[in-house]
Amino acid sequence: MREFVELFGGHMMSAVPNPYPVYAQLRRREPVKAMEFPLGPTFLVTRYADVMAILRDAATFSSRANGKGIGLVMGRTIIEMDGQEHSRHRNIIAPMFLPKAMQGLEDVVQRFAHQLIDAIAPRGQADLVAEFARDLPVRVIAHLIGIPVEQYATFQQWSFDLIAFASEPLKGFAASEALVQFLRPLIAARRAEPRQDLLSTLAHAEVDGHRLEDEEIYSFVRLLLPAGAETTFRLIGTTLFALLTQPGLVERVRADRSQVAWALDEALRWDTPVQFVSREAATATSMAGVDIPEGHYLLVALGSANRDEERFKHPDRFDLDRHPTDHVSFGFGRHFCLGSHLARLEATVAINAVLDRLADLRPSDQPCGIVGLAFRSPDRLPVRFHPA
Numbered sequence: 001m002r003e004f005v006e007l008f009g010g011h012m013m014s015a016v017p018n019p020y021p022v023y024a025q026l027r028r029r030e031p032v033k034a035m036e037f038p039l040g041p042t043f044l045v046t047r048y049a050d051v052m053a054i055l056r057d058a059a060t061f062s063s064r065a066n067g068k069g070i071g072l073v074m075g076r077t078i079i080e081m082d083g084q085e086h087s088r089h090r091n092i093i094a095p096m097f098l099p100k101a102m103q104g105l106e107d108v109v110q111r112f113a114h115q116l117i118d119a120i121a122p123r124g125q126a127d128l129v130a131e132f133a134r135d136l137p138v139r140v141i142a143h144l145i146g147i148p149v150e151q152y153a154t155f156q157q158w159s160f161d162l163i164a165f166a167s168e169p170l171k172g173f174a175a176s177e178a179l180v181q182f183l184r185p186l187i188a189a190r191r192a193e194p195r196q197d198l199l200s201t202l203a204h205a206e207v208d209g210h211r212l213e214d215e216e217i218y219s220f221v222r223l224l225l226p227a228g229a230e231t232t233f234r235l236i237g238t239t240l241f242a243l244l245t246q247p248g249l250v251e252r253v254r255a256d257r258s259q260v261a262w263a264l265d266e267a268l269r270w271d272t273p274v275q276f277v278s279r280e281a282a283t284a285t286s287m288a289g290v291d292i293p294e295g296h297y298l299l300v301a302l303g304s305a306n307r308d309e310e311r312f313k314h315p316d317r318f319d320l321d322r323h324p325t326d327h328v329s330f331g332f333g334r335h336f337c338l339g340s341h342l343a344r345l346e347a348t349v350a351i352n353a354v355l356d357r358l359a360d361l362r363p364s365d366q367p368c369g370i371v372g373l374a375f376r377s378p379d380r381l382p383v384r385f386h387p388a
């Protein structure tokens with residue numbers, strides 16, 4: 001692990017300023033790099049073509065690696081399942097995340113976004129990460145799951161603690177247990193009286209003729225909460241950062257809202273919120289001339305693939321006219337992000353709400369930047385605008 005941390009400048013994982021020059025060097029010199037990690041021997045894979053080859057081939061590159069990482073606090077979830085077990089469990093909730101289901105959700109997302117902007121609009125200045133982007137997705141996922149609105153803040157804290165378990169394991173396990181205590185009576189209530197929410201769907205779901213155990217439902221929620229809350233806020237923050245720090249882009253997108261979708265895709269490519277996914281070699285294989293023994297792990301660098309000059313011209317540039325449809329920020333293949341349509345809906349509503357409500361939007365003179373290694377986004381986004 002120390003070797004990995006030192007490779008990226010010895011910073012704390014959450015504070016790495018710029019991993020991209022390191023990725024670029026690895027792509028050129030050592031695209032499949034062997035490293036020691038606490039889990040065991042691991043290969044860091046940085047080229048777009050190799051990343052795609054891994055994500056395409058779920059038989060050789062198993063997702064069970066996740067069971068030995070994040071699965072320790074989440075329990076057994078679809079993110080660590082392979083084959084039919086994965087399909088059967090994913091299919092329980094997949095319909096709730098299809099584009100059709102998103103149509104019914106747009107009003108709710110709008111309402112949450114505008115409530116958050118109501119609180120900052122009169123002030124003329126705000127931190128758009130802490131006071132806007134961070135709060136929106138957690139409210140939406142909590143609403144979808146069926147959590148009472150007064151519990152959203154607690155829910156958000158559990159979400160942070162779950163995902164931070166690698167650096168603070170006690171907090172992660174405490175959040176995992178707190179969620180169980182919180183969900184137990186809610187699940188019982190939904191079994192007795194179903195509502196239109198994800199908890200009801202899970203409480204009544206069957207796999208192979210068996211109803212899901214409570215423990216399986218806890219695990220599903222432990223995955224969905226951070227998956228929904230910890231990722232999309234980063235996309236919103238990075239997109240706003242890119243628009244605000246390049247001259248003329250806020251005005252261009254404000255005047256032509258069809259550009260919002262392309263700004264999101266280019267932000268996803270340019271500074272990928274989830275930088276890595278993990279896999280385990282189910283059989284011995286090789287890649288870029290390097291032998292990968294069975295049981296060894298792969299750290300698949302989505303953030304590097306998205307900056308691969310073999311795939312994207314001038315990859316370090318945020319280019320609103322690039323229109324990238326082939327970035328790997330939501331993964332690829334059978335584990336492709338289940339929440340991608342939800343993330344796009346939330347981020348589209350968020351960017352449009354900011355552009356509609358905050359006139360003369362500009363960065364304040366306080367410094368800010370995109371940071372992180374496992375997850376990346378601006379740590380803060382101080383802005384000024386016309387008070388309204």
Ligand code: HEM
Pocket residue numbers: 063078079080090141223224227228229231232235273274277278302328329330331332334335336337338339340342343
């Ligand atoms: C910008 C926002 C998001 C990004 C960048 C992102 C990224 C990803 C990536 C890279 C994967 C693939 C994991 C792998 O291959 O091992 C994934 C899977 C997943 N995502 Fe997202 N995600 C985002 C938003 C969301 C949202 C809003 C949800 C809603 C609940 C969500 C739920 C999931 C789930 C459940 C999986 C597991 C799918 C499976 O294993 O079959 N994600 N996400």
